[in-house]
Amino acid sequence: MKRLRAVWLGCLLMLCPLLATAVESPRVVALSWEMVEHLLKLGITPVAVAEAPDYRTWVVHPELPDSVPDAGSRNEPNMDLLAQLKPDLILITPLLEDIRPQLQRIAPVVVYGDFTQAQNNRLLQRRNFLDLAWRLGRVEVAQQQLAAMDAHIAGLRRSIAERFAGQPPKVTVVRFASPTAVFIMGPNSMPEHAMQLLGLQPAYPTPASRWGSVQVPVTELGQIKQGVVLYIEPFAQRERLFSTRLWQRMPFVEEGRVAAIRSTWTHGGIFCVENLAVAIAQAMQF
Amino acid sequence: MLRRYLLSLSLLAVLVLLYLQISTPLSLSQQLAQALAPSDDSLENLTFSLAVLPRLLMALLVGAAMGLSGSLLQQLTQNRLVSPMTIGVSSGAWVGLLCLSAVAPTLVTSHGEWAALCGAVLAVGVVLLIAGRDGIAGLPMVLAGMAMNLLLGAVAAAILLIDHQQSRGVSVWGAGDLGQIDWYFVSWLWPKLAVGALLIMFAPRPLALLQLGSRAAQARGLNLWPVLLGLFLSALWLSAVSITAVGLIGFIGLIAPNLARLLGARTPRDELLYSSLVGMLVLLGSDILALLLTNFLGDLVPTGATAALIGAPALLWLLRRKLAAKDLRSLSLMGTSTRGLAVRLRWTLPLMVCLTLLLSLCVNRSLDGWLLEWPSSLVWSLRWPRVLTAVAAGSGLAVAGLLLQRLLRNPLASPDILGITAGAALAVMLILLVAGNNLFWLKAPLAAFSGSMIVLGLLLVLGRRHDYAPGVMVLVGIALGALLNTGLQFCLVKASGDSLALLGWLAGSTYRVSAGQSVGLAVGVALLSVLSLSFQRALTLISMDEGTARSRGLEVRRVRLVLLVLAALLCALVTSLLGPVAFVGLLAPHMAALFGARRVVAQLWLAAVLGGLLMLIADWLGRTMIFPLQVPVGIVASVLCGLYFVYLLVRQRWL
Incomplete structure (x- = not known):
């Protein structure tokens, strides 16, 4: 069994660089949004993307050309369509691990890990990105992109440090589920990773969880005595909550330490950390 | 009576105090002051x-x-x-x-x-x-x-x-x-x-x-x-x-x-x-x-x-x-055709089956429009497990529904109404909540199987006490169904990837079924169906009435138990692979009766064919309706058959 796996892995390893050198612009299908982001950053336009229309409304950056077709849902991508497209490579997450045998009949498949409680999600996505670049023979591009991102975030960190004279306030990033319930982004969520890179501390400690957030009643936000609260847009029922006296008497609202973060995806690939960092830095113009 | 009200009111007062104690750090006197004269001076007060x-x-x-x-x-x-x-x-x-x-x-x-x-x-x-x-x-x-x-x-x-x-x-x-x-x-x-x-x-x-x-x-x-x-x-x-x-x-x-x-x-x-x-x-x-x-x-x-x-x-x-099972009245459904199995059907049914199979295999959509072609070997290898699963599941549910309807002498008995599918779904949901969605494809069938068997056990225990009165059996279904619904809402609130995986499974999808599993399902359904055919005499007698059955020397209790287990096995088999699919098991036996199949054997095979056919159509619709997105076959089948069933019931009553 072990040997079989080794042989199989060897085949796959041989196949991939070969694939990268042989084909100038490989035909890649991405069945999860992290990989779409990574592919686009490597300068490769995927031949199909799962839930492409939703990617365009929720993830937005990097921009996915309108010509890229929808490959069906992320849970159940359309096999018929994939077979018709004849891709060179299919990228999936463990969510689709069980249909891998079927997908493998269409094209070679690579699995990239997604969000877990156990490991650092930011480093995981960084590794995924570099690995993808290596497979597609674009390591240089990848390293340039990562260096640019690191420099960009470092610059943001400096400007925040300057603005607050080395004493930036603590930050809590939330997303409203309804006027009465709110998700608080916690350890190992991408917003918290962005905060760490910007040198910002969380003000509301939450336990670690797989998707990095907990849902609590809105009144719980009253516990946040110091620092700023940033909420991720869109929040359709904003008026319903913000017009209440209870909200207006929250310490951070009274002192004007609340701001909106422009719509940004929180469960993306490595560059969603950069997007979040930019959005957080922007939101902190007090 | 006054005592009852006083007691309840004081219990209410205790609960109110308990509630207040849990939800605010303020002391009782502070609470009273705040309630009488609200002040804005602290966030706790507000x-x-x-x-x-x-x-x-x-x-x-x-x-x-x-x-x-x-x-x-x-x-x-x-x-x-x-x-x-x-x-x-x-x-x-x-x-x-x-x-x-x-x-x-x-x-x-x-x-x-x-x-x-x-x-x-x-x-x-x-x-x-x-x-x-x-x-x-x-x-x-x-x-x-x-x-x-x-x-x-x-x-x-x-x-x-x-x-x-x-x-x-x-x-x-x-x-x-x-x-x-x-x-x-x-x-x-x-x-x-x-x-x-x-x-x-x-x-x-x-x-x-x-x-x-x-x-x-x-x-x-x-x-x-x-x-x-x-x-x-x-x-x-x-x-x-x-x-x-x-x-x-x-x-x-x-x-x-x-x-x-x-x-x-x-x-x-x-x-x-x-x-x-x-x-x-x-x-x-x-x-x-x-x-x-x-x-x-x-x-x-x-x-x-x-x-x-x-x-x-x-x-x-x-x-x-x-529940002393006093209310045995149930919904009566359309009278069966009186002329026996229509002769026409012997020609049209095989034709319909062939046509639907051709449609399902050869008509497909692509990004450029409709495709009409014989599937390539690649497409064929991807598609036949799904088609086979859908057909086998439909037949299995139809047979299970028929068994339950005959056994309980209740035209509305079926795996979904009795809560067997809900039990399976609940077990899967619990597993998901407790253990997360890694290895979901492996855990779900196991959980579903144990869930439906537990419900069956519950039904048997409750049923024996009330002599398998339809009322009791259905109530278990109602309680479990409502519990399942609430659990589902609860999962959806979490709005995470887990709940999406669950929603996908609850929808009754054939997407993840592998070739081996689909063959296994087909063989299992065929075996169990044949096995239930061997009880045709008992089924005929029980569905007439208990007295007749006894007087002909039938051990009603034992036979009924065996047949119930058969039905539950069929449901468990189908549900563990597909997730809950409603109405097919309910509708197919009735359609068979509508076509004039009145004797057990005829109704059983006709129901099985019709169940398979319904699922085949649902599968094709689900694949092509909103291409490239797909609607799971279970949902399509449930909505279509459910609407048709409601129509039949209303027509029966009023037209």
Whole structure:
């Protein structure tokens, strides 16, 4: 069994660089949004993307050309369509691990890990990105992109440090589920990773969880005595909550330490950390 | 009677104090001061008067409204099993709101209540149409409500799967969260509930007359129908506005009136009044539990979830003692064709099967439009396991449905109505909540199998005590179905990847079935079907009546047990691979009967073929309807067959 796996892995390893050198612009299908982001950053336009229309409304950056077709849902991508497209490579997450045998009949498949409680999600996505670049023979591009991102975030960190004279306030990033319930982004969520890179501390400690957030009643936000609260847009029922006296008497609202973060995806690939960092830095113009 | 009220009121006072103690750090005297003279000086004070107190009032108002509405409905229908939840009010409201949020998300905040109200009234209207005047007092009403809940559940799942991003805003609402941030909803709700006070004043007289029977009432010169209609509508109104304000909180309207009677409420006014009080008690208790769990888990637990946790077992316990199976009447379904199996069918059926197979295999869509071609070997290898699974599942469910209908002499018996599929789904959901979704594809079938076997065991134990009366069997289905629904809402609130995986499985998808599994399923279904054919004589005898069967020397109990196990095995097999698929098992045997197959053997094979055919069509529709997205075959089949079934029932009753 072990040997079989080794042989199989060897085949796959041989196949991939070969694939990268042989084909100038490989035909890649991405069945999860992290990989779409990574592919686009490597300068490769995927031949199909799962839930492409939703990617365009929720993830937005990097921009996915309108010509890229929808490959069906992320849970159940359309096999018929994939077979018709004849891709060179299919990228999936463990969510689709069980249909891998079927997908493998269409094209070679690579699995990239997604969000877990156990490991650092930011480093995981960084590794995924570099690995993808290596497979597609674009390591240089990848390293340039990562260096640019690191420099960009470092610059943001400096400007925040300057603005607050080395004493930036603590930050809590939330997303409203309804006027009465709110998700608080916690350890190992991408917003918290962005905060760490910007040198910002969380003000509301939450336990670690797989998707990095907990849902609590809105009144719980009253516990946040110091620092700023940033909420991720869109929040359709904003008026319903913000017009209440209870909200207006929250310490951070009274002192004007609340701001909106422009719509940004929180469960993306490595560059969603950069997007979040930019959005957080922007939101902190007090 | 006075003692009963005093005791209940003091219990309510204790619960109120407990609730306040949990939800605010203020001391009792501070609370009193803040309640009498609200001040803005600290956030704790403000939270107390703008979140804690409104929530308390909301729990009391909604509890009373649900209890009153349930009691009124039960007295009107003289049916202890009727409640907003069991006759489709709740699911109708939920689907109404989902539809609105899919079509016009911005309108949900401002006008959501009207969508909910329309949905509820429509759903109940259809249920009443199905049950008919004679059925209202009996099991038919509850069965029709159950069928409606199943159908609307499938519709809701379809909307959520296709449109999940936009619907997220309503998922917290759907789970029944009592959380408040000001007095807005309390002041919105209470004037609308004021009608309840009028009801307690004026309803008892017509209700008392109704207990005497409508003939007696007419003899006293009172035409009851307009009054009853008015009362019925006000009961619907009470529950619809409560649902709009706080979302889906089930069971209260069912438990409260039953508890009230159990504790000694007898006269109509006493029942109405005391049911409201019990409703308050139960809902406030559920809310306290929800708060404790929220504090303990650090993650929001909606009150709807805890109400179901308390309600489902309570329902089973309440009914266990009083169901003497006196109500054997059930929904009768269309008379079978009298001429025996139509000769035409021998030609048309094979033709239809071939045509559908060709359609399913050769007609497909691509990005450029429709494709008409013989599948390539690659496409063929991807497609045949799905097609085979769909067909085998359809046949298996049809055979299981037929067995159950014949055994229980109940035309509405089927795996979904009896709760076997709901049990399987609940087990899968529990596994997902407890252990996460890694290895979901492996755990789900195992959990589903044990879930359906547990429900079967429960059915057998409960059933033996009541001699397998249809009423008891169906009640288990109702309790489990409602529990499942609440659990589902609870999962959706979390809005994470886990809930999407669950939703996919609950939709009854053939997507993940491997070639080996599909062959296994087909072989298993074939074996079990053949095995049940060998019991054809017993089936014929039991479905006539018990006495005949005994007099012909049949060991009714043993044979019935064996056949029930066979049916449950079939359901477990199908459900563990596909997830719950509703209505196919119910409809296929009836369609077979409609075509004139009256003898067991003929009905069995015809039902199996028809079940397979239905699933085949559903599978093709699901693949092509909204290409490149796909609708799972289970949802398509449930909605199509459910609509057809409802149509048949209504036509049967009125045309």
